[in-house]
Amino acid sequence: MLFKDQVDFVSQHIKKNKLRVFMTVLAATMGCAFLIVLASIGFGIQDTMRKEILEDQAITEVEVYTNNGEALDISQIRTVEHVNAIVHRTSMDIMAVSQLGERSLEGNMLLTNFAEEEKSNLQLSEGRMPTKENEIVVGYQFAENLLTDAERKEMEQSTEEDAEPIGGYKESLIGKTISMSMQSYEMDEAFPEKWDFTIVGVTEKPARDWFVDTNMLVDESWKDKFQEVYEANTGNENPDLFYSSTKIYTSSLEHVKSVTEELKEMGYSVYSVSEQLEQLDVFFMAFKIGLIFVGTIAVLIASIGIFNTMTMAVTERTREIGVMKAIGASPKLIQRLFLMESAWIGIIGTVLAVIISYAVSFLANWILPMVVGAALGEDEFQDLSMTFSLIPWQLVVIASVISISVAMISGWRPARKATKIDVIQALRQEL
Amino acid sequence: MIQIQNVNHTFLIGKKGKEKKVPVLKELSFEVEKGEIVAIVGKSGSGKSTLLHTIAGFMSPEQGSIIVNGQETVHLNETERAKFRLNNFGFIFQNFQLMPGLTAFENIELPLKLKGIAHKKRKTSVQLLLKKVGLEDVADHYPNELSGGQQQRVSIARALITNPPILFADEPTGSLDSETEQDILLLIQDLNQTMGVTFVIITHDEEVANIAHRKFRMRDGVLVKGDANNVI
Numbered sequence: 001m002l003f004k005d006q007v008d009f010v011s012q013h014i015k016k017n018k019l020r021v022f023m024t025v026l027a028a029t030m031g032c033a034f035l036i037v038l039a040s041i042g043f044g045i046q047d048t049m050r051k052e053i054l055e056d057q058a059i060t061e062v063e064v065y066t067n068n069g070e071a072l073d074i075s076q077i078r079t080v081e082h083v084n085a086i087v088h089r090t091s092m093d094i095m096a097v098s099q100l101g102e103r104s105l106e107g108n109m110l111l112t113n114f115a116e117e118e119k120s121n122l123q124l125s126e127g128r129m130p131t132k133e134n135e136i137v138v139g140y141q142f143a144e145n146l147l148t149d150a151e152r153k154e155m156e157q158s159t160e161e162d163a164e165p166i167g168g169y170k171e172s173l174i175g176k177t178i179s180m181s182m183q184s185y186e187m188d189e190a191f192p193e194k195w196d197f198t199i200v201g202v203t204e205k206p207a208r209d210w211f212v213d214t215n216m217l218v219d220e221s222w223k224d225k226f227q228e229v230y231e232a233n234t235g236n237e238n239p240d241l242f243y244s245s246t247k248i249y250t251s252s253l254e255h256v257k258s259v260t261e262e263l264k265e266m267g268y269s270v271y272s273v274s275e276q277l278e279q280l281d282v283f284f285m286a287f288k289i290g291l292i293f294v295g296t297i298a299v300l301i302a303s304i305g306i307f308n309t310m311t312m313a314v315t316e317r318t319r320e321i322g323v324m325k326a327i328g329a330s331p332k333l334i335q336r337l338f339l340m341e342s343a344w345i346g347i348i349g350t351v352l353a354v355i356i357s358y359a360v361s362f363l364a365n366w367i368l369p370m371v372v373g374a375a376l377g378e379d380e381f382q383d384l385s386m387t388f389s390l391i392p393w394q395l396v397v398i399a400s401v402i403s404i405s406v407a408m409i410s411g412w413r414p415a416r417k418a419t420k421i422d423v424i425q426a427l428r429q430e431l
Numbered sequence: 432m433i434q435i436q437n438v439n440h441t442f443l444i445g446k447k448g449k450e451k452k453v454p455v456l457k458e459l460s461f462e463v464e465k466g467e468i469v470a471i472v473g474k475s476g477s478g479k480s481t482l483l484h485t486i487a488g489f490m491s492p493e494q495g496s497i498i499v500n501g502q503e504t505v506h507l508n509e510t511e512r513a514k515f516r517l518n519n520f521g522f523i524f525q526n527f528q529l530m531p532g533l534t535a536f537e538n539i540e541l542p543l544k545l546k547g548i549a550h551k552k553r554k555t556s557v558q559l560l561l562k563k564v565g566l567e568d569v570a571d572h573y574p575n576e577l578s579g580g581q582q583q584r585v586s587i588a589r590a591l592i593t594n595p596p597i598l599f600a601d602e603p604t605g606s607l608d609s610e611t612e613q614d615i616l617l618l619i620q621d622l623n624q625t626m627g628v629t630f631v632i633i634t635h636d637e638e639v640a641n642i643a644h645r646k647f648r649m650r651d652g653v654l655v656k657g658d659a660n661n662v663i
């Protein structure tokens with residue numbers, strides 16, 4: 001029998017039992033759509049978290065530590081392919097008090113190498129990178145936290161949590177010279193030594209909204225001088241005054257993984273986006289498999305309907321099948337015709353389910369943020385772009401394979417039954 | 432054309448454990464020549480249909496050999512038998528056995544579809560045959576829109592459409608009035624003469640048996656030559 005004729009034959013039978021087939025397709029559609037929508041939540045949340053990770057930090061950044069507190073072998077790290085910059089920032093266990101006119105700020109000082117910072121693509125919102133020893137870069141919120149004593153008092157009294165910063169320095173800091181002194185956490189007064197630094201750059205706004213950057217970046221050549229002053233004022237040689245973190249910047253995101261692996265092989269502890277993403281992927285792989293498993297149960301329930309429909313179809317057509325066999329239809333053909341019918345139910349059900357799932361997913365992503373936003377208070381949710389449901393093509397493929405194979409498996413037994421029909425018995429049936 | 436040798440078949444009847452053995456075919460042997468009409472008559476329950484079913488391959492006899500067109504059919508499997516039937520046999524049943532969901536045209540077309548013949552070729556063959564059996568006007572009718580005689584003509588056309596060398600008919604006029612019966616018998620004779628089709632007809636109607644070149648009577652599981660009036 002030609003394939004086209006087989007299709008005609010099957011569609012003729014389907015047309016004859018429109019309502020029954022429709023109900024069965026409906027059940028298959030609901031099962032498959034449930035599977036897709038359920039799993040899409042897993043894909044959606046993963047996507048949201050992935051985006052958050054990638055947004056939150058410099059994505060080409062790889063943090064390295066030695067396991068035993070020893071110094072890193074920078075020259076060895078430099079040999080790793082695709083390493084673009086090695087930024088070695090040293091912070092001090094001490095407050096840096098900056099003074100600009102009557103305004104002041106107690107912040108953190110980070111010693112760094114500006115040449116490497118530049119290679120690592122340190123972004124500035126204003127100004128340029130320092131070229132001289134006494135030029136510095138300050139954090140994005142440095143200006144707004146430069147407060148007068150009166151402003152500071154007002155700030156401390158205000159009880160409101162999210163109050164707008166009061167006062168602060170309103171003009172551009174570029175070109176301004178601040179006077180900096182150091183103050184130990186244990187002492188009330190700053191050390192008498194003062195240095196003048198010229199601000200030439202301001203860093204970019206931190207990716208995380210809640211992060212307040214009031215650091216000042218100073219050239220690392222100052223390190224020895226600061227240590228001398230510290231020792232002279234406190235009288236103790238504090239070995240823990242400096243602590244440093246080393247961040248490696250790769251040339252692009254795709255190399256993060258290879259650099260991470262290579263550094264690990266060298267025996268370092270490494271932390272990077274790729275590590276984080278990998279952990280995330282492992283977790284979500286399990287999560288998504290779980291969701292697909294639960295969704296498959298719905299597909300299996302729908303398959304009971306397909307089994308019933310096909311069994312009924314075979315029983316109803318016993319005489320016709322007998323005649324077909326008598327005039328020369330092979331058992332294989334009979335089986336194929338019935339399998340095609342159940343496959344058809346599965347395929348139409350799946351196609352409808354995919355369309356419906358995309359619609360549901362679209363609506364969920366549109367309406368849910370509004371609902372959640374209203375519940376949590378507008379502001380907090382406004383710029384949180386969240387995907388609740390995502391249907392990648394892989395999910396469509398997985399769901400289609402599951403639901404069409406389940407449909408064909410449930411049509412298998414009825415189709416087998418059709419091939420076993422005895423011609424003589426079938427022909428005896430009353431019309 | 433058909434050689435049947437020493438065919439035996441016994442049915443087991445009744446409840447499990449207390450089955451009764453009913454021998455239906457006993458050492459049955461006979462032959463059908465090419466181009467003849469053979470009639471098999473006999474009492475109800477004498478095993479006429481069973482004999483036809485074994486020749487047609489709807490069932491296997493317990494013993495014996497059935498050779499059709501030089502091919503031993505007893506040991507063929509289901510698929511091979513289906514193919515063999517499609518290429519060698521046509522069937523005419525007492526109650527027509529048409530597909531209720533198909534028109535007269537489509538019913539006749541069905542065996543050609545099974546053979547995998549393309550639509551265009553099918554159309555011309557069916558139209559030709561429709562004319563021959565006198566059904567051009569009702570080609571689009573469904574079986575329940577046709578008279579008994581018309582249905583049997585459709586069923587004969589369906590049996591003939593693949594040009595099989597042998598046609599089996601089990602009580603072909605059993606459901607028809609005598610006038611229609613005459614029409615059908617004339618058609619059978621015509622087809623036999625013009626197309627050389629071999630017919631094996633099972634009947635208990637003497638009128639039907641009279642168109643046969645040879646008559647056999649089924650008795651006690653064997654075939655004996657002759658008719659109701661001429662029992663040997």
Ligand SMILES: Nc1ncnc2c1ncn2[C@@H]1O[C@H](COP(=O)(O)OP(=O)(O)OP(=O)(O)O)[C@@H](O)[C@H]1O
Pocket residue numbers: 442443444453455473474475476477478479480481482
């Ligand atoms: N499937 C079966 N199982 C058991 N016994 C059967 C079966 N088919 C037929 N028989 C028995 O075989 C015998 C012959 O039946 P068959 O149908 O061949 O008779 P028949 O000559 O065609 O009769 P009729 O003229 O009434 O059609 C009967 O006794 C019947 O009871």
Ligand SMILES: [Mg+2]
Pocket residue numbers: 479480481601
């Ligand atoms: Mg009979």
